[in-house]
Amino acid sequence: MMQPVLPPACYTEQGWFDREQEKIFGKLWLLAGLTQQLQAENDFIVRNFSGVPVLIQNAGGTLRAFRNACAHRGMPIQIADCGNRRLVCPYHGWSYNGDGQLRGIPNEKIYGLCKKEQANLKLHSYAVETVGNFVFVNLSDDPLPITEQFSDDLLLLLREVSPHFAPEVSYSTFTGHYNWKLNFENILDWNHFQFVHRQSLAPLLEFEGDGGPGEPLTQHSPFFRPGSALADVRFSRGGPPAESVRLKDLSIIKRYAMPYRRRWFAKLLDRTLDPGAFFDCNIFPNVNFGSIHGEHFYLQQFVPTAPDRVEYHSWVFTARLKDGVPPQPHLLWGIHHAEKGVVDEDVVLFNALQKALESASTIGVMGDHETSITAIGHWYKRHLTEENARNVLMAGDGSHHP
Known part of the structure; x- marks a missing residue:
């Protein structure tokens, strides 16, 4: 006993x-999903861990994980739980490259952002590990x-x-x-x-x-x-x-x-x-x-x-x-x-x-x-x-x- x-x-x-x-x-490393859900370019899944909205996206054949929040106003990049869609904010159209770096801003001049400021804008990323078909994400800045x-x-x-x-x-x-x-x-x-x-x-x-x-x-x-x-x-x-x-x-x-x-x-x-x-x-x-x-x-x-x-x-x-x-x-x-x-x-x-x-x-x-x-x-x-x-x-x- x-x-x-x-x-x-x-x-x-x-x-x-x-x-x-x-x-x-x-x-710790947390299961995010399966690679079967992320087979095609721009396939994505959205999860919420510890109150943190996490987006996992197939970017050119590489799985990336980001905080699901635009660098502009924090709007989720992907609204649905899963799907196939480019990294484009649905609110004001800001778009991002596969590594999360800002790609373009529609009506760019109204924001008054210089090229250097734009170069520093990107999605917050998280570590991703794929073990077989199992996709894990770690929210720590220094993952074990x-x-x-x-x-x-x-x-x-x-x-x-x-x-x-x-x-x-x-x-x-x-x-x-x-x-x-x-x-x-x-x-x-x-x-x-x-x-x-x-x-x-x-x-x-x-x-x-x-x-x-x-x-x-x-x-x-x-x-x-x-x-x-x-x-x-x-x-x-x-x-x-x-x-x-x-x-x-x-x-x-x-x-x-x-x-x-x-x-x-x-x-x-x-x-x-x-x-x-x-x-x-x-x-x-x-x-x-x-x-x-x-x-x-x-x-x-x-x-x-x-x-x-x-x-x-x-x-x-x-x-x-x-x-x-x-x-x-x-x-x-x-x-x-x-x-x-x-x-x-x-x-x-x-x-x-x-x-x-x-x-x-x-x-x-x-x-x-x-x-x-x-x-x-x-x-x-x-x-x-x-x-x-x-x-x-x-x-x-x-x-x-x-």
Whole structure:
């Protein structure tokens, strides 16, 4: 038995939320989207992180990230959530080059800006890292290397599975009335499957005598079989040591036994990439990525907007289709609809738990299988209460020197 690390205040109070925005979401690499959404010149997506409007745009084949605000009056350059449009302010027509530098001003003379002043005008940019098809943005002026946030195993997995993604993606978002950490803790907790998802997810899985999920085989998996690029990836059954946890220990990869049942759309796919298994990447601070049999993939992100409110972002897509098979929007809709049903089973409980935490002075006890949740709690408290937050990021490692 373990005592919970975080008090209820970490889930309910504005002060803790403000520190999270500064020291976690303002410092770490955050998922922005997928390259499938940014294939063509001038394709863009717009996100909001920690109250910061962020624009990610395909500029001549290079992905760039900017504050979504014109250098003139701060008007968003792109109004829609996604689309294809040049970097032109819709308010007064100021335009920008792919690197964010001011390109031109209609009715230039009325502004009274000399050439030197114009040369100094540009969009505020942010660091971008693409790992396979996954696009990450960092809002810090001095971003840490992404290899200090994520393990080699996780980065390798994201790169190796990406070439197998179909180009078509279904994307949706909704608002939840609970703290974002409840989502991330929940994806670490396999023990809730048999109780919360009794009729949806649990019947698809295989459980052992102690109630834990079964171990899947690897020899039939193109992803993980011996000799494959991912053969040596380490899967977690619990979590890292609670007291000595490093930042890169907070993201873990899990793989569970899921007896293979051929689904109707398998015949449309180029191949089944991980039959008999369900793998899941819990990517700190707020992302969950995984696959069912390597036939379809899900990507979820929990973006905090208030201590008791979260934007839930969801992407689903399949493995590559066979040559000649047209896009299958009805299939993606069906997969997304089924996934939302599972998510809703969690959300009902998160809403109730959030209300209970608002009046709680303590949280109960935790089991030995919940070490990954307590490890995050230790890192969280140390990081958010330590004055030198940058050094704390790599406590126990010492590999990053600002």
